[in-house]
Amino acid sequence: MEYLVLVTGLVLLQYVAFGIAVGNARARYDVKAPAVTGNEIFERCFRVQQNTLELIVVLLPALWLFGEYISATWAAVLGLVYFAGRIVYFRSYVANPASRSAGFGLSVLPVLVLVIGAMLGACSMLLRS
Numbered sequence: 001m002e003y004l005v006l007v008t009g010l011v012l013l014q015y016v017a018f019g020i021a022v023g024n025a026r027a028r029y030d031v032k033a034p035a036v037t038g039n040e041i042f043e044r045c046f047r048v049q050q051n052t053l054e055l056i057v058v059l060l061p062a063l064w065l066f067g068e069y070i071s072a073t074w075a076a077v078l079g080l081v082y083f084a085g086r087i088v089y090f091r092s093y094v095a096n097p098a099s100r101s102a103g104f105g106l107s108v109l110p111v112l113v114l115v116i117g118a119m120l121g122a123c124s125m126l127l128r129s
Contacts, residue, residue, distance in 0.1 A: 029041060048093050
């Protein structure tokens with residue numbers, strides 16, 4: 001379970017780092033709050049943060065449910081794939097949004113595996129009882 005805790009911490013710190021990147025882009029490109037438009041690079045950073053928020057809401061419970069029903073170690077490994085995918089996504093989206101597919105895939109696929117795996121694990125437990 002310790003690996004799962006560490007990966008969860010990494011994912012949360014990554015989200016904080018993306019928030020800091022948005023704040024830095026806001027200052028660098030002079031986008032005054034509460035505006036979320038005005039400079040394309042700022043908007044790209046903001047979209048990465050928002051897209052990450054959309055996924056993290058599914059990732060975190062799925063990570064822990066998969067860890068409970070299937071394997072904490074494999075949940076941590078899938079969490080690391082997600083983490084790496086978000087880095088790829090951030091870099092590619094900010095550079096050129098059209099090139100974000102690889103990072104998106106590396107982020108979404110582990111989340112799907114975690115959700116489906118957790119559900120299958122729960123079904124397996126129900127069938128045993």
